[in-house]
Amino acid sequence: MQPISRRRALQLGGLGLASIAIGTGGLTWRTLSGNTAAAQQALVEPATLTSTEGLLTVRLEATEGPVRIAGRQASALSYNGGLPGPTLRLRPGDRLRVRLVNRLAQATNLHVHGLHVSPERNGDNPFVTVEPGSTFDYDYQLAHDHPSGMFWYHPHHHGMVADQIFGGLYGAIIVDEPEGEFGPIPITRERILVISDISLNAAGNIRPPSAMARMRGREGDLVLVNGQSAPTLEAKPGERERWRILNACTARYLRVRLDGQRLRLLGIDSGRLAEPRDVEEILLIPGNRADLLVTTAQGTSRLQALPYARGQAMGMGGMGPNDPQADSTSESTTLANLHVAGNKATPLPPVTARTHQPDLRGKLLAARRELTLAMGMGMGGGMSFTIDGKEFAADRVDQTTRIGTIEEWTITNTSPMDHPIHLHIWPMQVIEEGGKPIKQPTWQDVVNVPARSNLKVRILFDDFTGRSVYHCHILDHEDQGMMGVIDVRR
Numbered sequence: 001m002q003p004i005s006r007r008r009a010l011q012l013g014g015l016g017l018a019s020i021a022i023g024t025g026g027l028t029w030r031t032l033s034g035n036t037a038a039a040q041q042a043l044v045e046p047a048t049l050t051s052t053e054g055l056l057t058v059r060l061e062a063t064e065g066p067v068r069i070a071g072r073q074a075s076a077l078s079y080n081g082g083l084p085g086p087t088l089r090l091r092p093g094d095r096l097r098v099r100l101v102n103r104l105a106q107a108t109n110l111h112v113h114g115l116h117v118s119p120e121r122n123g124d125n126p127f128v129t130v131e132p133g134s135t136f137d138y139d140y141q142l143a144h145d146h147p148s149g150m151f152w153y154h155p156h157h158h159g160m161v162a163d164q165i166f167g168g169l170y171g172a173i174i175v176d177e178p179e180g181e182f183g184p185i186p187i188t189r190e191r192i193l194v195i196s197d198i199s200l201n202a203a204g205n206i207r208p209p210s211a212m213a214r215m216r217g218r219e220g221d222l223v224l225v226n227g228q229s230a231p232t233l234e235a236k237p238g239e240r241e242r243w244r245i246l247n248a249c250t251a252r253y254l255r256v257r258l259d260g261q262r263l264r265l266l267g268i269d270s271g272r273l274a275e276p277r278d279v280e281e282i283l284l285i286p287g288n289r290a291d292l293l294v295t296t297a298q299g300t301s302r303l304q305a306l307p308y309a310r311g312q313a314m315g316m317g318g319m320g321p322n323d324p325q326a327d328s329t330s331e332s333t334t335l336a337n338l339h340v341a342g343n344k345a346t347p348l349p350p351v352t353a354r355t356h357q358p359d360l361r362g363k364l365l366a367a368r369r370e371l372t373l374a375m376g377m378g379m380g381g382g383m384s385f386t387i388d389g390k391e392f393a394a395d396r397v398d399q400t401t402r403i404g405t406i407e408e409w410t411i412t413n414t415s416p417m418d419h420p421i422h423l424h425i426w427p428m429q430v431i432e433e434g435g436k437p438i439k440q441p442t443w444q445d446v447v448n449v450p451a452r453s454n455l456k457v458r459i460l461f462d463d464f465t466g467r468s469v470y471h472c473h474i475l476d477h478e479d480q481g482m483m484g485v486i487d488v489r490r
């Protein structure tokens with residue numbers, strides 16, 4: 001008998017054959033919800049908590065229990081009972097205080113991904129452990145010249161990061177442009193789109209990944225936008241929307257398209273382009289954020305994630321069409337539907353050139369480093385994920401650098417899979433890919449190092465000293481060892 005592809009199975013499911021087992025996971029949530037009732041829902045944004053007079057104090061309770069996912073009641077992890085957690089809204093110069101309350105059955109902690117703050121003590125310190133039943137008070141001070149943009153928070157307790165993010169622990173952070181600097185970007189409205197994925201069984205509980213999915217990096221059956229399945233967005237023609245899109249997926253790469261609409265990219269992560277750039281498609285690797293202007297045109301457009309081949313784990317080449325991991329990268333997914341109708345909106349003033357970010361090319365380097373990412377057979381017979389031949393050890397320092405200096409890192413990937421590499425605290429200017437210089441280098445905090453290729457970045461280690469980490473943002477890889485420790489000294 002021919003194996004049934006998931007798309008085919010879904011079609012059959014729509015004809016009332018919903019009990020067909022799919023892949024190894026059996027009956028899935030997606031089969032049951034069928035993307036029908038849920039697809040009619042209007043997009044809902046997470047609650048927003050905004051700073052006042054330079055301060056935002058929040059309590060984030062990590063819990064396990066009932067939560068709304070794709071229009072139905074499920075059981076997952078969440079901050080304050082919502083998936084995603086609340087959006088934290090700040091301005092440069094603000095102080096953010098977070099009381100993290102751990103109501104999970106396992107240890108956790110908090111990382112403020114992309115924020116340029118101190119990695120020490122109760123700052124953005126990934127070495128903190130918050131045991132079950134205990135609390136921890138984080139305190140982050142943003143400088144007055146802190147970059148604006150979208151950032152996010154999620155757990156970072158080594159060994160459990162993939163489970164906890166996949167389970168539902170993430171939320172957005174927005175740092176608004178300072179008043180006056182360039183003036184606000186004239187827009188009709190802003191939307192925050194937190195994209196994540198999850199696998200749920202028929203009872204609405206999280207389906208744990210297979211050993212193979214952990215090697216590849218797990219991808220969920222459901223791709224969610226703000227916890228919803230293919231929600232609907234409404235607009236009038238000629239409006240200008242600002243979309244801030246976060247890829248909070250544990251391993252899934254998102255090639256995002258919105259055909260039929262004009263898209264202009266303002267930047268990726270905290271990187272700002274000098275002028276908005278017309279784009280047809282954006283690649284968001286795990287952890288990335290896009291800051292996008294959408295100028296609406298009459299009609300209905302699908303926000304889609306197109307397939308991206310990120311390679312296969314070694315020796316895992318035999319995945320059949322029934323394998324959910326193989327499927328998720330070979331099909332496109334509808335993330336949301338945009339309906340544009342009604343009277344044409346009055347045109348907005350043009351978007352002027354924005355900020356200018358430093359260019360580290362041609363600057364004096366304090367060091368050149370080579371980092372090598374590898375996947376191999378580990379000692380126990382399983383797969384090992386290493387940087388420079390070593391698995392993560394919290395008490396070992398892998399790179400020692402000096403505050404205020406510029407370094408060039410060449411990151412070489414010897415494995416047959418892409419790895420998205422994230423450095424905490426200090427963003428990276430990507431200057432070369434596969435040995436070819438990049439004409440307009442961008443600033444990002446997660447960069448893609450393609451399979452059997454390399455990437456060159458420059459980093460300015462400014463403002464902070466202390467120990468922090470860099471790692472693969474396919475969080476299964478990070479949990480299995482693809483992470484290193486950096487110590488920035490005076």
Ligand code: C2O
Binds near residue numbers: 111156
């Ligand atoms: Cu978003 Cu160290 O991670």
Ligand code: CU
Binds near residue numbers: 472473478482
């Ligand atoms: Cu990886």
